[in-house]
Amino acid sequence: AKNRYETKTLSFGSQFESGNLSQAIRIGEFEYDLLLSSDTNSMCHVQWFYFAIYGLKRRRKYRFNFLNLEKQDSLYNLGMQPLMFCPLAASELGIGWKRVGTDISYYLNPFTKVTNERKRASCYSASMIFKLPDRFSDDNPNSPHFFSYCYPYTYRNLMTDLANLQSSRKHCFKKSLLCKTLGGNDCPLITITNFSETKAVNIREEEPCSETNLFDDDLSFLPVSQRRYVVITSRVHPGETNASWMMRGLLKFLTSDSAEAFSLRNHVIFKIVPMLNPDGVIVGNYRCNLAGVDLNRKWSKPDISTSPTIYYLKRLLLKIHGVASNQKILAFIDMHGHSRKRSLFMYGCQEGKKSTEAYVELLPNLMNRRCEYFSLESCNYKVTKAKSSCGRVSVSRKLKIPFSYTIEASLCGSDTYHFHTSHFERMGRDTAKAIWDLVNPNQDIVKEVLQSLGVAEMENGIIEDDMEACGQQNGNPSSRREADVCPDVQKHSRSNQVQKVGKKKTIRKACPQSKSNSSTFVKRRHSKK
Incomplete structure (x- = not known):
């Protein structure tokens, strides 16, 4: 006690x-x-x-x-x-x-x-x-x-922040209930997008959003029914409190009036679980929930009786990815804190599929351009057996998406200074900005990064190509049962990959310049910092 x-x-x-x-x-x-x-x-x-x-x-x-x-x-x-x-x-x-x-x-x-x-x-x-x-x-x-140990961020802090956003940002922010925890607490589920079906408009990047500076742009809006999903979670481990501060910065930015946030809401539906382990946070645990379970090791076969938040979140992901033919999940990001490494970095999932390896490195490279605290050298994309049941690996394998990550912020700081809550909030903001670079209809930045990774230019942009390369089939799968979604995707994966590679050659170049291009890109970005 x-x-x-x-x-x-x-x-x-x-x-x-x-x-x-x-x-x-x-x-x-x-x-x-x-x-x-x-x-x-x-x-x-x-x-x-x-x-x-x-x-x-x-x-x-x-x-x-x-x-x-x-x-x-x-x-x-x-x-x-x-x-x-x-x-x-x-x-x-x-x-x-x-x-x-x-x-x-x-x-x-x-x-x-x-x-x-x-x-x-x-x-x-x-x-x-x-x-x-x-x-x-x-x-x-x-x-x-x-x-x-680190800056506290309690369940009460979260509920206060969400209540403030709910009252002030109703046009783009909705809070619902994912499920009840073992302790009877609410696990909130947040949806952020532009809920209006009216033709939206873009805004000038240097100005705040207002009626006087809006102008029409055909690329600035996607109907809600055509927007892709980005799923972001945090605080599965209660003692990694800096993950909540990153989440706080992300929520503040996504609901803000900045040009990039406005455009993001016109193109993406964000599904966010800001605290996956409320019970553990409340009682002061470091890693587990009330059942003594590390929730980030239960993604493969979550049990509703011991890990309800993972069970219901995984069910939600399968439902989104399996029913909405034009609204697949584009990316999954799980926010964490790291107790033995410095800076900010990402773990991805490269598992021997040459057609998608470069895609896995794309978002970390976009983060490297956006965030001064990011360390590309600390990123790792290999999957070990011990991590096979964690969130990013399970989602990557089950949904066949390349953009599935754990983002880790040091509980300490960089090589020269400690991180403050303001640093963590900026990391969350920069994560959202990197997602905008990924989905921006103008794909110049994406093409530049992929070229530096040794990938040929694409004709239609990353949003269309990544899903075909990962085996997403055409047609409306809404008639399929939820349990059949992932086997169907896997069944069609290889043939679609072969078609895509033959059509647009979206594979890593087999040439000695590939590694040197990548290192040159990294050095150039670090010199800017």
Whole structure:
């Protein structure tokens, strides 16, 4: 149980949403050993912490030792610092979360623990010295200071943000219910598009959207019935709170009045699940839901009794992709946080299909052009056996789409600085902008990137070609049963690929210049940053 544990000098508490601290043991005058709670109904997954401290004094140094961490390595060894928040400093001085801690180290300790498989596993420690930041008050001993692994973003924060968007952006934003969680909480499903069937218009890129600067453009609008779907999810792992901040930036941009957002809503229907694991977020888990299940390992065969959010989301994807002949899912993106790598990067799914390998690398290259925090070198497109049941792999295989990704933001930052919530929100915004580059009727940017990847130019643009190359059959499949959708797609996949390659030669060039072109492109983009 995550209760408040009192010591002679300091007292600790985690009885609030997303809180996690199991025990605090005073071992010296100003030194404490701390034990974190494992995930609910699990004996593993110990990394996330978020707790309150009472009685801290200014100019006094404290040492905290976290004793029961699990990962063999951590960004703590590369300079990552945890965060501290003072409510009084926030209300009186406008000071938010601050990075704290010096002499931080992460190492193997002599303790062991029992795993879910009833085996003994090693424990690791994170040790650090910290003192109250300047201007953080210590006048009121009953006023807490909060200590956290990363910037918290709770289920309550999400529902507040969604309520604000629902009231102010009704023309393009709708909130519905995906399902109820095991804990009885709502798992929201967001739809973002231009809901009007009226002929839409484009706007000048440098100006906000208004009635006075609109002008007609035949390429600026697709009827709702012809728009493709982009599905974006986040927070399947509760302790990866930065994923919610990315999602927040994406939602703010997609519902904004900017030119690119307006055009995106005219071309795409976004289906968004901003928090796939509300229960885990509420109780302060790191990775699992209330059943002790890692939801991102249940996509292959989700169980409605233990992983309802994945079950109902997968059913929704199959329904969209199988019934709407002109409204297939174009892309799937799952937002995560990474505890052992820096920067922002993507994982894709290249599984030996030469006709689609370049497509998999397309969106990461578009992100590289858009986002200054993106690291193309950190991207990986190979699929290992351990990842076969995760979201991006299952969606890629089941729906036969090349644009299926996990996007990972470091819980620390870049090589030179820590990420702030504003950085994470800009990452979400830039993700949306890269999607616009993908669907923009003017395909010049897409053609340039594909040429740099060693792919011949296409006649009709990526939107038409990618679905044929991935085996999408013609005709209206609405009469087929939902369970038959994916086998039918797979059945026709090979013949359609052969036709496409023969017609437009949309395959990777078999020439030695292919790799050099790609590296030249990467260097050119990085030099711009």
